Amino acid sequence: MAVWLDSRRGAVRAAKALAAAIVTAALVGGCHQDMWSQPKAKAQSKNDMVFADSSNSRPTVPGTVAYGKADLDHEFETGYDRNGHLVKEFPMPVTPDLVKRGQDRFRIFCTPCHGELGDGQGFIAKRGFTQARPVGNYLTERLRNMPIGHFFDVITNGYGTMFPYRSRIVPYDRWAIASYIRVLQVSAHTPVSEIPADKQAELNAMKYTPDQDAPKELPIGPPPARELNAPGGQAGNRVASGMTTIPAATNGGRH
Amino acid sequence: MAQIFKPAMNTVCTVSIFVGAVVPFAILFTGSRITRGPLNTKVENPLDQPAPFSHKHHAYELGLDCRFCHTGVEDNAQAGLPATEVCMTCHSQIWTNSPNLEAIRKSWESNTPIQWNKVNTVPDFVYFNHSIHVARGIVCNNCHGPVNKMPMTWKGEDFRMMWCLECHKDPSKYLYKDDAHPELTPKQQVFNFYKKLAAGDPLTPEEQELADGLPQLVPPDKTHEGVALMKERGINVKQLKDCYICHH
Numbered sequence: 001m002a003v004w005l006d007s008r009r010g011a012v013r014a015a016k017a018l019a020a021a022i023v024t025a026a027l028v029g030g031c032h033q034d035m036w037s038q039p040k041a042k043a044q045s046k047n048d049m050v051f052a053d054s055s056n057s058r059p060t061v062p063g064t065v066a067y068g069k070a071d072l073d074h075e076f077e078t079g080y081d082r083n084g085h086l087v088k089e090f091p092m093p094v095t096p097d098l099v100k101r102g103q104d105r106f107r108i109f110c111t112p113c114h115g116e117l118g119d120g121q122g123f124i125a126k127r128g129f130t131q132a133r134p135v136g137n138y139l140t141e142r143l144r145n146m147p148i149g150h151f152f153d154v155i156t157n158g159y160g161t162m163f164p165y166r167s168r169i170v171p172y173d174r175w176a177i178a179s180y181i182r183v184l185q186v187s188a189h190t191p192v193s194e195i196p197a198d199k200q201a202e203l204n205a206m207k208y209t210p211d212q213d214a215p216k217e218l219p220i221g222p223p224p225a226r227e228l229n230a231p232g233g234q235a236g237n238r239v240a241s242g243m244t245t246i247p248a249a250t251n252g253g254r255h
Numbered sequence: 256m257a258q259i260f261k262p263a264m265n266t267v268c269t270v271s272i273f274v275g276a277v278v279p280f281a282i283l284f285t286g287s288r289i290t291r292g293p294l295n296t297k298v299e300n301p302l303d304q305p306a307p308f309s310h311k312h313h314a315y316e317l318g319l320d321c322r323f324c325h326t327g328v329e330d331n332a333q334a335g336l337p338a339t340e341v342c343m344t345c346h347s348q349i350w351t352n353s354p355n356l357e358a359i360r361k362s363w364e365s366n367t368p369i370q371w372n373k374v375n376t377v378p379d380f381v382y383f384n385h386s387i388h389v390a391r392g393i394v395c396n397n398c399h400g401p402v403n404k405m406p407m408t409w410k411g412e413d414f415r416m417m418w419c420l421e422c423h424k425d426p427s428k429y430l431y432k433d434d435a436h437p438e439l440t441p442k443q444q445v446f447n448f449y450k451k452l453a454a455g456d457p458l459t460p461e462e463q464e465l466a467d468g469l470p471q472l473v474p475p476d477k478t479h480e481g482v483a484l485m486k487e488r489g490i491n492v493k494q495l496k497d498c499y500i501c502h503h
Contacts (some may be wrong), residue, residue: 035378035379035380036378036379036380037378037379038379038380040379042333042379043333043335044333044335044336046370053367053368055368057368059366104443107320108320108322108323108446109323112317112319112323112345123317123318124317124345124349127317127349128348128349129345129348129349161347161348163340163343163344163347167338167340168326168341
């Protein structure tokens with residue numbers, strides 16, 4: 001009897017231990033984080049399993065075309081025609097929507113350096129971006145006479161010390177910005193008398209107070225001295241900076 | 256037979272009832288405080304980063320648009336962090352000798368990405384999407400805290416499920432609209448808010464709270480305005496709490 005009792009106690013004890021083990025296992029198991037961090041690749045995330053540099057995002061090979069973005073319209077994509085001349089016409093209809101989109105994008109990407117007016121007096125320009133070369137002023141004679149393709153090309157490939165925006169702005173938006181630059185150029189050179197009478201009063205009510213730091217002749221004035229001695233036009237500028245030769249494919253990978 | 260329960264047992268009884276009733280709750284409460292506290296959720300703890308990048312300086316004092324660097328935030332699920340090229344757009348010319356920018360220059364010269372430490376995360380079984388929230392006019396500060404005040408980026412909210420649902424139940428309280436600029440689309444309103452901050456324009460009390468990272472834009476006495484905004488922006492809350500919205 002006593003023996004039986006003892007073995008029963010043992011069994012109970014064993015059952016208790018087993019139950020405790022199961023509960024503990026369930027509790028501990030319930031905490032594991034498989035679903036929290038799944039072995040899948042998310043944009044810009046870290047992954048030690050596949051590539052040696054631990055980055056899921058692959059650097060793009062030169063000439064890479066994003067999926068669905070193979071627009072085979074040469075002029076639309078490059079701003080040049082097949083003979084290597086800058087295009088003089090927009091490859092799409094210029095509508096108020098296009099210009100509005102251009103204004104929106106211009107204010108994100110360009111005003112820091114070129115200013116709201118495109119006169120090259122943005123806040124970054126004032127903070128020292130002009131050390132090497134002054135920021136371009138769209139309102140100069142030379143740029144007002146440039147074919148529209150030039151502006152598309154500058155945004156796409158950069159210009160001198162200005163970095164390319166190829167990887168940040170899609171072609172459609174680059175054309176939109178180019179259209180807005182034309183608007184800025186025209187509006188800065190339109191005499192008040194040519195504006196509809198009802199808008200004139202509105203315009204006169206708005207006071208444009210030129211910035212204290214800005215050269216006095218802006219926004220309309222002679223081209224800055226640098227344009228006179230710029231080495232061999234745009235190609236020369238690009239080589240002079242030496243910066244645009246570095247591949248632009250450093251997508252910031254991280255954990 | 257001797258008395259089993261001595262008078263002293265009264266005290267023991269009271270105390271044990273009290274302890275039995277209170278201690279489990281106290282433990283649960285403390286536990287939940289700890290798991291929901293900054294120690295676990297990392298809210299308001301700035302992380303170490305390869306370069307001491309300051310949003311206060313770039314996004315507020317300089318007034319750079321969020322989209323200059325977070326280009327995906329309007330159209331994609333992910334806002335995305337800027338490539339080294341984006342920093343070099345300016346820092347090839349400005350502050351070129353700063354030791355604080357050493358990591359950026361190294362990354363540029365060696366053509367290797369910078370590895371930022373991620374501040375905000377949701378688990379992999381949650382599918383978050385930026386574009387829809389921005390398109391409906393929800394300001395970044397609502398979810399990320401006072402980004403415009405951060406010298407180093409910290410996590411503004413804990414991103415618990417309850418927190419997401421609190422808004423999905425009734426987003427009307429959190430929609431932003433600047434009454435001085437009714438012509439702007441909801442998306443433009445979001446970025447216009449930061450323009451206003453950078454320009455130092457006068458703010459309404461609600462906007463001030465948002466700038467301080469304490470969102471609740473529409474005060475309780477003006478709920479009808481929020482509801483009207485929701486209609487105007489075509490927000491349908493009927494399915495917004497369904498599990499498949501975030502877990503699919």
